[in-house]
Amino acid sequence: MDIELICLLAMLGSFLLANLLLKLPVSISMVIGAVAGALVGGEGIPLRHLFEGTFTYVDTMLIISSAMLFMTVIQESGALEALNATIVTKLYRHPALMLMMLMLVIMFPGMITGSSTAAVLSAGALVAPVLLLIGIPRAKAGAIVAIGSIMGMAAPPINIPAMLIGGGVDMPYIGFDGPLLLLTLPCAVISVLLLGLRHCRNLDADKLAESLDLEVGKKYGFRLYIPIIVLFVLLVLSKAFLHFPQLGTCLIFLISAFIGLFTGRKFNFWDKALKAMDTTIPVLAKLMGVGMFIQIMTLVGARGWIVVSCLSLGITAVYIASLTIMPAFGAISSYGAASVLGVPFLLVLIQAGGHNDIMVASCLSFLCCLGDLMPPTALAGNYAAQIVQLKYKFVLKYCVVPFLICIAIALAVLLNSSFFSFLTV
């Protein structure tokens, strides 16, 4: 047996042992897996590599942290409640459209942070009560939130797995918006309609009005939405105009959050911010663990071994592996799936010919994102289950069909990537 394979098995074994048997957090389990891999690979405890891997995603972590502060502010100020109330009261006669709009609200934080966890914990937490209110059962509401947050993570403008895959083959993150929308919007729409539509066909306007908080919208009016508008405007301006001051995504979130302190309900920012960071730190820790894990995989040659093994499989096996192993790798990390498997799979598919590179990278990144539904970590699924106060297995049951639909759509786009190449312009 190759030493690289032995290292890989030691890493995965230690990780699973620590996570499943010792019930340690995923992040700590990854540290244990990384250290085990380094020891078996004859590297001792390579502090420099462990630290370097840990800080790989520091920019992403800063963005997620500042995005969480922004979402806390618009949640506590009443902006999201008002948005939900507006969607429901204006659109209850058109349940399909209403569900799609609610799905878009769930997706929004994921779209701008690239994190399904940010979407579940912020917008998901606010939309879930509305979904329950309009008659959707708890388990299905949890599934809608979980799928919606993953679609948000995969949707443009920020799709971190796509960035990681593209970065591995010197492909700039340009031209991905169209392909990612093609993948995520149909999946989001089909999923939410499939899970929710039959439960909210005949809604009673009076009952809805009783349960919704309409006061906050009336009291503060349009100004509630100013932080969201400021966020959009600053994000667009800083990416579209060369001479506009380069504030950076973190500062834009913080500026928008600061404005939100004065546009709605008053609340204790310090307390709420601390709570928001408490829920975010495990996600940040997981990113640090993933970085450390992959760094050691690369150092001991396990990553190269995986890549070469994948390349030797042949095109059919790579198609099958893309649709199965890539999402399954999400049990460790969807970012890890992109970094470890995404690059070689992309190389094989490009090599096979007849594909559009950006379309293929988009499909692979989409499949990686689906990994956030995979137990035991199942970031999106677990947090969504917590929000609707159910065990994850009940939510997972209703995620299966949308998950398979997403896989089918990804396969269809992958096989016809050249046909859709006009979207990459």
Add this chain to the structure above:
Amino acid sequence: MNKTYIKNIIVILIALVFAVPASIDFLSMHAQEQIADNPHVSDVRMLSYYSPGLKGTASDTELFILDSGKPGGTLLVLGGTHPNESAGMISAISLVENLKVNQGRVIVIPWTNKSGFTHTSPLDGMLDKFDITLADGCTRTFRIGNRLTNPVDQWPDRSFYKGTSGRKLVGTENAEIRNVNRMYYGKADGVLTEKVCYGIFDLIQSEDVNLVMDMHEGSPEFLYLDCTMVNWKQDNSTAMSIASSMALSMQLDGLDMRAEYSGKSSYGLSHRSLGDNTSAMMTLMETYNPSMGPLHGKMDEDLIVNGNEPNYLQAHRDGYVYFDVPENGYPLIQRVARHVTCISYLCQAFSEENPDKAIVLEGIGTYDEIVVKGLEGLLKPVK
């Protein structure tokens, strides 16, 4: 004291126990390689001489001038533009230590992106240093850095930036604002990396440089290996003529080499933007570095120095890598020999076409002589 505080303090102390030795390890990358004395080096300057904004920064770098004193042309050699492409720096250092210029002048910069030598690329599992034991038993240590400027010296990367060449940096390419070979021709008051580029741009103009060689390496997936890129410019067709002559001479001597034009949209790259904006003939050469790319196996000194990578050989056999990966690896000495002799051939071709600006070199040797000598013979002992 509150139990939570005690727990927090213990956690911080444990973190420090690991962080302190790790920090010392990271800081050791700031120790620059020594260079052995060569009596033919006539002057050593800092790049801030040409780009004053660099003075006192982590990117101000040495340039070694070897002047024959006899009128002729001027060659500029850039090593370490991408500090993870080790053959570039080692070739430049070997030139500084061995070269004698008999006509014209040669200027060598071994650490073009000096800041990039102080960190490695996350997730690549790259070594930070490797050792070469010389014939007399002493050991010389060389760093392997990152292709980008250290973010400690230039951060954050802007969401949208347009370099002086017109290259737009958006999305994930925004990190390229720290890539010397994307930001030419630079800007005197720009970001740190642009100041480096501007220094080289101004050096070429101030010193009337005729010929530039920028030494690079790439992973086997890269299409332009064992290749010299020359500037694409309608009014500068002689650069291709010289590069073609060089490639032909090398092929006749049994060394694979070809010459290609710069991509028309290769904005910001040395061979394109410096060629467009100066009168120098720009060339850039790439060799295959097996430690780069996602397929490499265990990262160790054997891979770095001996260049033996079975994974890429397998990938080549399976048809995924076009480059003809050598069966017995591609050792660093062969890559260095290729760079150094390429410069020699290039100067010969240039001198034949421009006898009034001839650049005549001595002390390099042929490709075979360098390979036989090995790194241990090519590099000189340092005090």
